[in-house]
Amino acid sequence: MLLVWLNQKIDNGNIEEEFTTRDFEEAIEEISDFLHEDKSIQKETLSKKISGYFYETIPKGKGYRIQLTVYTKNLCKLLVHRIKPEIQQLELIHTFKRTLPLTDKDLENIQTFKYWFDNHFLTARNQILQHTEVLQQTVEERINELRTLLRPNIENPKELIGQFDKIFEDLAKQATGLANTIDFKNETLRKIKATKDLFTQDTETFNQFDKMQREVDTFFDNISRRISGINEKIQLASRRLRNLLDTLRHKQQFKINLEKFLQLLLVNGKNIKGEIVLPTEFPRRQIPSQLTKYLAIPKIDFQIHSLAEPERPEVDKEYYQKQEAKNLLMLNNQEQTAKWLDRIDTEVQAGNEVRFEEWMDKIIDAESNLEVPIQVCYGLILGSKKEKKQKLVIEQEPAPSSQNDLQLWKMKIHPTRS
């Protein structure tokens, strides 16, 4: 701050370019006053701290004088510019008409091109960027100020709108001036690209050239977009300003009510289980909204089941009855077999000898079929093998008729003594 203060005093002519130690000490006191700091500040210590980089002591006559370094002056300039930007009133195009354009001499070789790049292009680029930044900042500040127009308590809005209109008109001129500097873009880029072949003799030269060309290209592209953005903002604000006057009062009142309504919604709104809800008595409005798609998966009720029964096969009644009769007969034969086996067993248990050929005749007479006596015979053979209290004997003898080569098998069961 001390350095900026000193620099300002030099600029304003309050002290000389080469100022005295007394001037330096007074400046410290003034800064202390400004900052409400203790005046017993160590001036010599401070002086030592900032000497060297920030100022030089040079002999003059019998004494010494102090001079700010170039570095300090540039630093002060940058700081002041950042804090209190000023838009140059002169349209930049006049400056760049002399600096930006490329001459054939500039493109003679890589050294001359580099000279143009370092001393003309980079200087112009920094100025344009600086100017653009300031313009952007100013436009945004003015737009913020414009919002005050919508506040209800402003006095003489008509005059205020007129003043803003003038400000934006001037800003538009600045933006146009800036945009005009970019007119050099096409011409400059065309010239650079046209001489590309001159710089292909070795890789190092080409890389140097290519790097510079890309930087020029990127800069113009970047600045075009920025200026277009600034212009758009200025145009929109100017247009709105012109439309504002007729409806200003209404807009002001509506804006106040709108803010009150929003506050009312926020005060009355509740977060219930993550959902934002207003009181039930709050007025709600409908809007047309014909749905064309499901907003949820359709609910499927599994209680409803299909009543369709499986298809029954066609029944062959005749076959079914035959099978039924056959099964019944088989069942009947088994029952009867079991009964005859029981009776024979009772006979054997009673100690009597059983001659099966006799029983067979009885069974055939009673049952009228051969199946049951055969099953009984089979059952007796199986049963006698397990039963130790009886013995089964099978005898073979020739058939009574000699015409047939037949043998009679006679089976008898008799109880054993053990």
Add this chain to the structure above:
Amino acid sequence: MENENTSYPFLNSDLAIKHFADTDFALKQGRHIQDFASDHKLFVFIEEHYERGLKMYYEDLFGMKLMREETDNDRYYFLSFPDDGRGKFGKDNRSKELEDDRLIFAILLLNIYKDKFFEKKEVQWQELQHIFKESEHKELWLQLLYGNLKPNYSPNEEENVKTKVERILKSFESLGWIHFINQEELHFEILPAIDRITKLYGDIINDVEILQEFLSNEQLS
């Protein structure tokens, strides 16, 4: 031509063949059509035929009003209910209530839209976060969005709120009230049709004190 419609001659135009169906679907789904991006063609079609039968078509056949509104020289169209009912949109699934969270956010966006009267109406998620966490009504916003007041919220809570806001904004995009510049980053532009909320709630906004008093009395009783 044999099939030429004489009651609504606009239906015979080339523009109608190209754009009527899309316009009709959009309007019936509640969309507000303005001269913006993909709606441009539909807007041109409505502009061309609004007074040449299109307005009457919705009035006669659907009992609805095809409205033309303007805000700061920006025009937009939408379907609105007649004064005495809801026309053919009175049946189920043809209209819906503007949900409470949607209403609050619509009023917030309208407020931002009016604030940005002199500039582009672009909004970024950071700006909304600033309103929720740094503005005059930050406590009310935090209570409403997060359900409690804390110095810091967990990443999960933050994500939930962002998702909630995104869902609301997506519904506004369907209505034609905003346009996403980058949906993932919640960067969007508020469109002139957000002004519709002033038509829906204009009576309440203009007499907001009455509602305020009514709600205060309700709370007291």
